[in-house]
Amino acid sequence: MKGTCTVCDASVTLPKDTEESEIISCSDCKSRLVVQKISNGKATLEKAPVVEEDWGQ
């Protein structure tokens, strides 16, 4: 599965078991990206959301 990095436009290859909402890193620019949508074997990527105050475990 492939997607395009919204930061550097690189083509990003994703593992088969990638899920929507998963956070990944661009192999080129190392930006944190989120998998917004998966459709017909193509992933739509966006810049990952920034950490918010109530995030954690």
Place this chain on the structure above:
Amino acid sequence: MITIGLLHSTIRGDEKLILEAAKKRKVNIKLIDIRTEIFNPLTYKIDFDVALVRSVSTVKGTYAANFFETFGVPVINSSSVTHICEDKFYTSLYLSQKKVPTLKFALVFNLEQAVQAVSELGGFPVVIKPPLGSWGRLLAKVNDMDALEAIIEHKDVLGSPQQKAIYIQEYIKKPGRDIRSFVVGGKAICAIYRDSPHWITNTARGGKASNCPVTKEISRLSKAASEAVGGGILAMDIFETDKGLQINEINHTMEFKNSETPTGVNISGAIVDYCVKVAKKS
């Protein structure tokens, strides 16, 4: 066949491990991105047997847990456990009430009371933490009165109302590490040491994980702490002190992806098994 409703926001490595463990066990998982749900009790259709809250956002996870509980669906962890564990002051109160060994603490709203509280806790240094917070963020080791005044003034001027609740904890000089035990249904299934030369040992802040054998003391303390807050799937942060092991904090949406390898324990599998057990009981 049991279906687990996995309530999530962003999907981390931890959630991927849970998905994999469920697949191996032939347990259905319904992924529910709570950021895009409409929690309307008149229109919502429940099509899972048990809800597992894995939201990285505490606020969103808590709302979702409360919502599904009103439908009679078992939620792990329950809203009452979440309510206690999401707030360090409430956690300390419940541990203290149940006489589970924990660090000395106090909560104040003003500098004058903070000075008195520091004295009651045995003097400087102390640690100030936001009652709600995680990953070691905004922790302050306060070594003297100057620092205490500065921190409280900053919180007063810059903080949200939540940040103006000042949770103060005695400072424990750790042996360069703390312990995290992973507790499922009251049983400590494994534990790690988190080594760091920094006084903050969270793995999110660079602490290195290695296996920690689950001793009788860790097992007993973990069980007691789990019972004190209502049980479920919890991670205990434990300090080695000169008075023995003491609970520092309890995490109700535990991260574990870096702990399966050093411990050799399938934590994700234990989580799935527990969910199935709870679903079958309900």
